[in-house]
Amino acid sequence: MSPNALIPSHRKPRRSASSRALRAGVTGGFLTLAVTGATVPANAAEKPVSETQEMPTITAALATSAAKSADTAQQVAFSYERQALQDATEAKADKAAGKAKAAADKKAKAEAEAKKAADEARRAKEAAQARASRSDARSTLSDVSGGSSSSSSSSSSSSSSSATGSAATLVSFLKAQLGKAYVMGSNGPASYDCSGLTQAAFSQIGIDLPRVSQSQSTAGTQVGLGNLQVGDILYWGSAGSAYHVAVYVGNGNFIGAQNPSTGIVERPLNYDMPTGAVRVL
Template sequence: MSPNALIPSHRKPRRSASSRALRAGVTGGFLTLAVTGATVPANAADKPVAETQELPTITTALTVDLAESADATQQVAEVYERQAAQDKAASSAAQAAKKDKAAAEKKAAEAKKKAAEAKKKAAEALETRASRSADRTSLTGGGSADSGSDASTPSTGATGSTATLLSFLQAQVGKAYISGSTGPSAYDCSGLVQTAFRQIGIQLPRVSQDQSTAGTQVGLSNLQVGDILYWGGAGSAYHVGVYVGNGNFIGAQNPSTGVVERPLSYDPPSGAVRVL
């Protein structure tokens, strides 16, 4: 035994059975540590034997709740994002449809306006042809002045029935134009043509449309005295006259001029038919 073993100050203190004990436990989500000892300082007599320190801990249930909450938040965000995209697409489609409708309505209005203008121009052209003024620069006068135009016009060399037809037509120059009339004091265009050809035994239809297809179609560059001139389409003519040679024709033009003799340049015809 060591010599110093008998000296109390050199002895190791014996560990009491209850010298120290460590206890641990989890209560209500907190970790509890308890330390106890048999020997405590003198000034700690009024302190409890056990000192406790509580530390926060994260339980598995809390972790699961947090994860589920994050997933739910993400899903809600995705729902809002999809809804926003759908709303934007619907708005764009509505704007495009509105724009297309406006464009279609504008085109329809323009087409309607153009059709109305074309119809108006056609009516004006028809009216102008039907009522052309007698004082055009290419004219030398109207009425009785035209009745003597054959005196200054070179002879056509017409003989037989053609001469008879020409003589009758020239005798009608200066008479009045009255719609529906066939003579002897007034005529309309087809009435004059029908009556003139009746003088030589040729029976023609009453109206311009039918007279424009009554004979053989001939070219305007190959006209002969007695050819029937028409204005408009064959079968849909709106005016007729008779070619009398030397580039002239005789016709009942309109109420303003009556029956006149005019050059072809006054109102160029659309076509001609030959019945002689």
């Protein structure tokens, strides 16, 4: 017997070549792969071993979910696009509105400037007419106030001295008020303003005058400053917008409540030439 006969061999038994088969199929909605292999050892037959792996497949639910995700993404993109278009439209409208407002402001400014220029031209024309009227009246009334024409002076003196009836009563009342104070808004008896004095004077003879200068300057018939009579109301400023009134008392003089400094005084016409006159007697 050989000495090596009882020593077990450490070599592994040889394995025969493996044989594997691949099967594929769909079971319960899953893709099924089956791999079958058989290994036969050298000294004995072994049972075949079967190996199976399942992999998920694309189901109808998964496809529907993917489609919904795509629709959602498309809707979001459409929403962004619509918002961008709306923003662009609003920006364009704001720009157009800004231009329109600027044009309107420019037009309004031009109209205001035109109106201002027209008003200034109107005032300048009225002032020129007033100066011309005063100049004419000054040259005409120079004789009445003791100027070059003795006949005019005599006529003025006679008109004053011959004042009778209502005119004489009017002048008498006015002279009695000389020296009293001028107080804005006052109508006597201790103080007056200019229109308050004329209203109070004419009320003595039964004539009811309006309270303010503007209305008194149009209360009667307009007369020229070269044709004044005792009792005519003198006014300064334009008829209907006069700022001061007094009463002509003859001899080229008037009586009026002038201002807070002088009070009620009698002055010659050339002291402050009036603009016009109205006759109510």
